[in-house]
Amino acid sequence: MPDSDRDSFFSSALLGWYDPDRRPMPWKAISDPYRIWLSEIILQQTRVEQGLPYFERFVTAYPEVGDLAAAEDEAVMKLWEGLGYYSRARNLLKAARMVVGSHDGVFPDTYAGLRTLPGVGPYTAAAIASFAFGRQVAVLDGNVFRILSRFYNDSTPIDTGKGRKHYQELVDGAMGTADARLFNQAIMDFGALVCTPKQAKCSHCPLTERCKALAENTVYDLPVKEKKLKRRTRYFHFLVLADEKGQTIIEQRLEKDIWQNLFQFPLIETDEPGLGTNALALHANWPDWIATNDLRFVKRSAPLKHQLTHQTIHVVFHHFSWKGMPEKISGKIILNNKMFENYAFPRVITRYLADKSLLLDLF
DNA sequence: AAGACGGGGCG
DNA sequence: CGCCCAGTCTT
Numbered sequence: 437m438p439d440s441d442r443d444s445f446f447s448s449a450l451l452g453w454y455d456p457d458r459r460p461m462p463w464k465a466i467s468d469p470y471r472i473w474l475s476e477i478i479l480q481q482t483r484v485e486q487g488l489p490y491f492e493r494f495v496t497a498y499p500e501v502g503d504l505a506a507a508e509d510e511a512v513m514k515l516w517e518g519l520g521y522y523s524r525a526r527n528l529l530k531a532a533r534m535v536v537g538s539h540d541g542v543f544p545d546t547y548a549g550l551r552t553l554p555g556v557g558p559y560t561a562a563a564i565a566s567f568a569f570g571r572q573v574a575v576l577d578g579n580v581f582r583i584l585s586r587f588y589n590d591s592t593p594i595d596t597g598k599g600r601k602h603y604q605e606l607v608d609g610a611m612g613t614a615d616a617r618l619f620n621q622a623i624m625d626f627g628a629l630v631c632t633p634k635q636a637k638c639s640h641c642p643l644t645e646r647c648k649a650l651a652e653n654t655v656y657d658l659p660v661k662e663k664k665l666k667r668r669t670r671y672f673h674f675l676v677l678a679d680e681k682g683q684t685i686i687e688q689r690l691e692k693d694i695w696q697n698l699f700q701f702p703l704i705e706t707d708e709p710g711l712g713t714n715a716l717a718l719h720a721n722w723p724d725w726i727a728t729n730d731l732r733f734v735k736r737s738a739p740l741k742h743q744l745t746h747q748t749i750h751v752v753f754h755h756f757s758w759k760g761m762p763e764k765i766s767g768k769i770i771l772n773n774k775m776f777e778n779y780a781f782p783r784v785i786t787r788y789l790a791d792k793s794l795l796l797d798l799f
Numbered sequence: 800a801a802g803a804c805g806g807g808g809c810g
Numbered sequence: 811c812g813c814c815c816a817g818t819c820t821t
Binding site: 478577580743 | 813817
Binding site for chain 2: 481482483485486518519520521522523524596597633634635663666692693694695696742743744745746747782783
């Protein structure tokens with residue numbers, strides 16, 4: 437049941453609290469749809485501090501949407517390297533090319549039009565529509581779920597279709613006729629600075645007098661999620677194959693899996709934990725294009741645990757020298773020393789490569 | 800509706 | 811170690 441009195445208290449208190457300068461961001465004070473779109477894609481499931489340097493890199497490399505549309509796929513993946521959720525980078529490029537190819541270089545200026553761009557879902561379409569075009573649409577993101585579930589002491593799960601619809605109605609009502617651009621920025625700043633997941637700043641919150649979760653002492657029980665996180669465990673063995681000319685081999689991940697389109701050292705994935713190099717060379721998954729009698733084992737890295745949100749990956753790097761490595765290998769790329777900078781790698785590999793002492797005996 | 804998809808920061 | 815972050819797409 438709508439509670440317009442409560443809604444108007446919420447929006448006026450929120451806007452009274454809001455000060456755009458408290459959390460400055462380069463895309464906040466502008467209305468350029470390209471930059472707003474770029475920032476919103478980067479910030480999906482990503483903290484502002486983490487995304488900010490990437491935003492700067494992209495704007496510098498591609499000042500306008502046409503520059504991005506004309507970029508090489510590999511250059512864009514390389515610029516995105518390390519940020520995660522790489523489908524965002526692939527869709528970023530697709531969308532830029534769509535804007536240039538099908539919309540004459542001009543971004544759609546409606547919620548529905550924006551939704552047709554790949555990578556632009558309900559949240560991002562609302563954000564761009566309000567920030568860039570002043571459309572009267574409210575954003576629904578993690579902050580909004582948390583703030584509204586608390587303010588109304590509402591235990592409706594946020595991770596179901598019904599829940600999303602419910603909270604969209606709540607936030608639409610709360611925004612009312614307030615300036616959408618201000619309201620949306622205010623509610624997200626408020627979630628980041630005051631109504632935080634932990635250690636919420638209830639002692640100086642402008643909404644305390646009517647916050648139901650505070651009154652009921654349920655602040656840290658909200659919001660409610662229905663689904664539990666499931667985690668998969670995987671075992672990755674990367675083969676670092678170096679020849680006497682200082683060359684090594686990489687391959688691109690093309691399957692529908694983690695790190696799609698990124699590069700890696702030739703990978704053997706096994707179901708068994710704790711496999712040593714000898715057992716690996718005898719394993720059924722050993723690639724047929726490497727004859728083990730041509731290799732000389734050099735060393736093996738310590739086992740690394742690469743912890744992701746949905747996967748725990750145990751990684752070992754196995755170093756071999758390969759005299760007479762072929763000049764060409766179908767489906768693989770032969771790299772010489774400094775060429776790593778042209779290819780995007782997962783963090784577990786860039787971090788490994790960054791260790792100078794490892795690289796020394798590699799080449 | 801349920802899974803899949805990264806990486807980092809913080810308690 | 812578990813949770814969360816300016817979510818979206820596929821199945």
